[in-house]
Amino acid sequence: MPSKTSAGRVPLYRQVQDVLLQRLDSGMLQPGDRLPPETDLAAELRVNRLTVRQAIGELTRAGRLVARQGSGTFVAPPPQHFPIELAASYINGPDGLSGAFASVGRTLSEIPVSSEIVLGGSAPQAEEYLPGRRLRRDDSVLAVDGEPWFANSVWMDDRRFAGIGRHLQDGVPLYTVWRDVYDVRLKAAWRSFAAAAASPRVAEILEIPPGAPVLLREGLNLDEDGSPTVYIHRSCRSDRVRFVANYLQTD
Template sequence: MPSKTSASRVPLYRQVQDVLLQRLDGGALRPGDRLPTETDLAAELRVNRLTVRQAIGELTRAGRLVARQGSGTFVAPPPQHFPIELVASYIGGPDGLGAAFTAVGRTLNETLVASEIVLGASAPQAEEHLPDTRLRRIDTVLTVDGEPWFANSVWMDDRRFAGIDRHLQDGAPLYTVWRDVYGVRLKAAWRSFAAAVASPRIAELLEIPSGAPVLLRDGLNVDEDGTPTVYINRSCRSDRVRFVANYRQTD
């Protein structure tokens, strides 16, 4: 429920937006579902209708909701996927970013933010790709020359990577810990990219305004046997990050 306390640094409409985003991302609201009316949402969340309207407007502009004249507001259909075929290789750092930044004289560091066991049905995308496991979610922030650029949520099998928390306390990158401590080398199975707005939590981690544009990058990594091993969700500052796909030419 949104907080109305004057001490809150997050505007009420952003808090309402975050509640709706959690329902969208968690599957409580699915594509094609009709959103409750502004009046019903305002009563449920104990805010003004104008606050709800502003939050819905932000999500509509972000493409997550669609307004239909005379019918209401509905959850937008999922975006169309356009495959790009690339050659997979073993990942030596945070998705190969370390070497890229080192090459241009910049420093990339990873900091542990949180680690917890995931409750069932609370991470449907991760559970879909990593079934029949006890999932641990680890949140980290990647900084470039001390400035936060990437906020990561990573899901993995807690039994396979038992005790991983203590290896991350000193700032060791996740990929280094997976490789050197657990002997697991990872390859990217797939990556997806989408535009979004920063939730209050992501905005705080990246030190940007809540609702600022971010680039979402989801992905699945597999081990040397091809077993799905790590599911990753990364929020990238759109004012700092661009991704370029280079195509290898073949005959």
């Protein structure tokens, strides 16, 4: 389990929470699965049982787990999806955010955090939508007037975007790199929105308390040929961000 952050030691229950989140996100624990007893988890992770209980309580409040009296704690079912149909268009910045902020006199900048090849099986959702590819994950933070508002992760084909790390620099959006360096223009296939609790890593990037509410936005982008190209996972600060869908009127 991780033990340090730039701000100091991560509380043990947050470390346990992060381990459980990894198991939930990787599919190791599926909806409906019963969690091992607290005593077993405490022995496995070499922590106190009360530490495990606190971590499970946090994940239960976040809606990832559900407690059933007399039966134990189970992985919560996935949320219900409610589709909204919108017209697709090519994306010239971080999902059109740059222009939206510029129109009100604010500046959006993208700051790289990390870039790495991901092991097979460690990113099941990205692998589902981008099958058969050697995936690279790029993490960045989107800051508004210098304040971090969005923690951004994208998965892409490392062979198609070979050497992309050389082109990543502060202030240059990934969409600009894809378009200008690799001649790839992207448009959205779908987006989903859900409430979530900030993981320790996201909390550190966004400079908010771990477990603070965030708006989780995921999606898939297509290239000009309609081929799935980029899978996106973005955590948005709920104290800074609100999305509004405007419906275009037609005859």
